[in-house]
Each structure stands twice: as C-alpha cells, then as structure tokens.
Amino acid sequence: MEAKALLAALFCAATAHAGAADPPEIVQRTCVRCHGDNGVAAVPDTPHLDGQLASYLLDALDKHQKGKLPTEVPDHVPARLSLPELTAIAEFYAGSKASRPKQEADGQKVARGEVVFRNRCEECHPDNGREGDKDGPRLAAQNLPYMLKQIRLFVSGKRKFGFLQDEAYKGLSDADLEAVAHFFAAQDQVAPPQPKKKKRKKAEEPENPVK
Ligand code: HEC
Numbered sequence: 513m514e515a516k517a518l519l520a521a522l523f524c525a526a527t528a529h530a531g532a533a534d535p536p537e538i539v540q541r542t543c544v545r546c547h548g549d550n551g552v553a554a555v556p557d558t559p560h561l562d563g564q565l566a567s568y569l570l571d572a573l574d575k576h577q578k579g580k581l582p583t584e585v586p587d588h589v590p591a592r593l594s595l596p597e598l599t600a601i602a603e604f605y606a607g608s609k610a611s612r613p614k615q616e617a618d619g620q621k622v623a624r625g626e627v628v629f630r631n632r633c634e635e636c637h638p639d640n641g642r643e644g645d646k647d648g649p650r651l652a653a654q655n656l657p658y659m660l661k662q663i664r665l666f667v668s669g670k671r672k673f674g675f676l677q678d679e680a681y682k683g684l685s686d687a688d689l690e691a692v693a694h695f696f697a698a699q700d701q702v703a704p705p706q707p708k709k710k711k712r713k714k715a716e717e718p719e720n721p722v723k
C-alpha cells in the first residue's frame with residue numbers, strides 16, 4: 513500500500529513536467545511488436561493498453577520490472593528503465609485514443625456474465641468495466657483470451673489478487689468466471705452516446721394515460 517502511495521506521488525511529480533505524449537523511444541523500439549503502435553494489441557492473447565488508467569499501467573510496469581507479475585515475455589520491462597521513463601510509457605498508453613477491435617463474445621455467456629458482474633465485479637471495475645476503482649483496471653473491450661488467462665492465473669494463485677479481489681471470486685464456478693470475461697469483452701470501450709430524443713417524447717405523452 514505504501515509503495516503504491518509513493519508511486520502515485522512520484523507519478524504526479526513526474527507528469528507535472530510531461531509534454532504531449534509521443535511514443536517513448538523504448539515503446540517504438542520494442543513494445544510495438546506486441547502492443548501495437550497505439551496500444552491496440554498487434555498479436556493474439558495480448559492485452560490492449562490504449563486508454564487504460566495511467567496509475568494502473570504504472571503499477572503494472574513497476575510489478576513487471578520487479579518480476580512480480582507472471583509473464584512469458586523475456587525482459588518484459590527492462591530494469592534499466594527509470595521511473596520517469598515508466599511514467600512516460602504509462603502516460604502514452606493512457607492517452608492513446610485508439611479503438612479496440614470488436615470481439616466475438618457468446619451471447620448466453622454475456623448475459624450470465626452480466627449477473628456475475630453486477631454482484632461481484634462492478635465495485636472495482638465500474639461502468640461495465642469502462643472505469644476502474646480501488647486500483648482495479650478498466651476491462652471493457654479487453655482481449656478475451658487474455659482476460660481468461662489472467663482469471664485462471666488469479667484462481668491458481670500464480671498471479672496475486674488485488675486487494676479484496678479474492679473475496680469477489682469466492683464461490684464462483686469456472687463457468688461464472690468465463691461468462692464475466694465474455695461480458696467485459698462484449699462492452700464498448702467508450703460508452704455509446706445516449707439517444708437524445710427521450711425527454712421530448714415524454715413531454716408529448718399525456719400525464720396520466722387512461723388505460
Ligand atoms: C513479445 C510480446 C510483448 C512485448 C515485446 C511486450 N509485451 Fe507487454 N505484454 C505482453 C503479453 C502477452 C502480456 C500479458 C501478460 C504477460 O504474459 O506478460 C503483456 C502485458 C503487459 C502489461 C500489463 C497489462 C495489463 O493489463 O495488466 C503492460 C503494462 C505491458 N505489457 C507493457 C509493455 C511494455 C511497456 C513493453 C515494451 C517495453 C512491452 N509490454 C513489451 C506481450 C508483450
């Protein structure tokens with residue numbers, strides 16, 4: 513917890529000087545190969561990073577650098593990168609306005625997953641996963657195979673749960689967890705615009721319609 517507060521403070525200090533985000537050199541040289549030009553993954557089973565919360569990204573970069581997140585990528589976040597460099601990377605991806613590709617999600621699983629989501633996940637992944645709270649990341653439109661893999665890693669204990677996240681998973685079946693991943697995958701990353709006409713239509717209706 514303390515380390516996180518310190519990171520957050522340093523993050524604010526570092527971003528106060530940051531200009532408009534160009535991809536940092538390391539991103540252009542190595543990360544693009546898998547995470548794409550703008551954070552939309554270029555290879556399968558890889559998380560999208562565009563529009564993710566900067567604080568979550570910085571925390572994930574820090575954990576990868578220290579070997580605290582399971583990964584198959586050799587030297588994923590090289591030790592030589594300084595905190596200002598990690599901050600610039602987090603800022604760059606967080607600020608990317610790219611849009612994620614639509615994914616095939618199973619309709620029945622999405623419906624079942626929505627129930628699980630409302631009961632268990634919404635608190636920290638609110639607005640259908642378009643926001644993050646209590647250190648949770650945004651998950652709307654995240655890559656489905658990636659999420660399924662992370663959920664298995666959490667359940668098996670190979671990836672450490674976020675604070676109180678283990679409570680949220682308690683008693684859920686594999687099918688429930690798979691369903692909620694389909695629910696997140698099926699969401700728009702950015703909320704679709706609300707239809708505007710509703711209000712006017714209501715005014716045209718009689719106050720007390722006789723049945
Ligand atoms: C060979 C492909 C590959 C390269 C190169 C790569 N990544 Fe990744 N990245 C992945 C995969 C796959 C994951 C999913 C977790 C894992 O297996 O590490 C991931 C996960 C991440 C995450 C965590 C995302 C989340 O939602 O939790 C961050 C942040 C990240 N990478 C940043 C970077 C940065 C910055 C670079 C360049 C310095 C980079 N990656 C280079 C494939 C790659």
Ligand code: HEC
Pocket residue numbers: 559628629632633634635636637646647648649651659662663672673674675676677680681689692693
């Ligand atoms: C109490 C808050 C909380 C609740 C409730 C919660 N999460 Fe999370 N979730 C987190 C945090 C914090 C992380 C980041 C963990 C870390 O630091 O590695 C996370 C990460 C994740 C990730 C990995 C995302 C990535 O980009 O790597 C997935 C997938 C996920 N949660 C799914 C779920 C599902 C499904 C539920 C409901 C069953 C749920 N979470 C409920 C807090 C929560």
